[in-house]
Amino acid sequence: MDVKERIALRIRAIRKRRGLSQEAVAALIDRSPDTISNLERAISIPTYETLDALAKGLKVPLADFFLDPDTESAIRAEAMARLTDAARQLDDGLLRAAAAIVEVLAATEKPPERATRSRRQ
DSSP: OOHHHHHHHHHHHHHHHTTOOHHHHHHHHTOOHHHHHHHHTTSSOOOHHHHHHHHHHHTOOGGGGGOSOTTSOHHHHHHHHHHHHHHHTSOHHHHHHHHHHHHHHHHSOOOOOOOHHHHHO
16 A cells, blocks of 8 residues: 555545544635545545645644555554544543553454354355
8 A cells, every 4th residue: 555545544534533524624624625535535645735734624643644554454544543533532541441442352362253154044
């Protein structure tokens, strides 16, 4: 995944997490809805000024748009963006509890896949 695709995934994930439409984000940063659509589809790459406006409008650090390494899948990148954004909105106590929950999940082995498909037939 290249940097344009990572930025696109981050913008879309943060926007959706906030429950905002592309039009609402466009209004927040004084850009057109088409601009937001093109950024989210990785058709165009945002200028520094647009990224800065997005960071301020969405209330996230500018670095959030660049965090994921190239080797991550699109699904993982979007999930990480959602987790990071959600964590920023928690107070210290809830953040500590959320971190503990994620750590427990990370330490848990994956359960074996079930044969649910054959049961449905």
